[in-house]
Amino acid sequence: MRLAGPLRVVVIILTAGLTWILVSLLLGTQSGFSRLQQLLSSPENPPTAEPRPRRYKCGLPQPCPEQHLAFRLVSGAANVIGPKICLEDKMLMSSVKNNVGRGLNIALVNGVNGELIDARFFDMWAGDVNELLKFIRTLHEGTLVFVASYDDPATKMNEETRRIFSELGSSVAKELGFRDSWVFVGAKGVQDKSPFEQHTKNSKSTNKYEGWPEALEMEGCIPQRKADGQ
Secondary structure, three states, rough: OOOOOHHHHHHHHHHHHHHHHHHHHOOOOOOOHHHHHHHOOOOOOOOOOOOOOOHHHOOOOOOOOEEEEEEEOOHHHHHHEEEEEEOOOOOEEOOOOOOOOEEEEEEEEOOOOOEEEEEEOOOOOOOOHHHHHHHHHHOOOOOOOEEEEEOOOOOOOOHHHHHHHHHOOOOOOOOOOOOOEEEEEOOOOOOOOOOOOEEEEOOOOOEEEOOEEOEEEEEEEEEEOOOOOO
């Protein structure tokens, strides 16, 4: 029985390949074998590419030490792209979660176990600052406060609001202005200024976007508080 056309072609190719290997071995060279390997290698399995750098919780380039919480904050870009607040690889606030808005986006977190207590946004252009004050006046000792601005974080801020953020560890709350970019992590009961804060002023000469400064991105590791409050 005659072999089908395609099968005959395969047999001829294999025969030629084996002959090539034998001749190469007899001549003391492996070039023929190497080339055959290249020809027969599957296009679905190309040579391994350079491994991508490993990313850790919230996209950090390095893992946090034990008893620390990994975080990443991104402020809003102009009035177009909303902010993001990530903690321990969980997105607490983002446009995808549909829980961010113009003004100050704030997530309150238990400083002992890292659990989310509440997350809200407060319109600092046309909203009521008293709603924000109700949210931050009665925080429990050790509560972590994550803040990311979007569009305008400061127009409705009053003296009390700025004082409370300063008591939470902010160095710039008292000078925060119209359409500034701001990201901040503070805590109730801190003794010193927070090391986790970035601020860019709204300035026509330096703004990245028309009418707004560039977005800010900050990441790091926050020590967890002990249950006894230490």
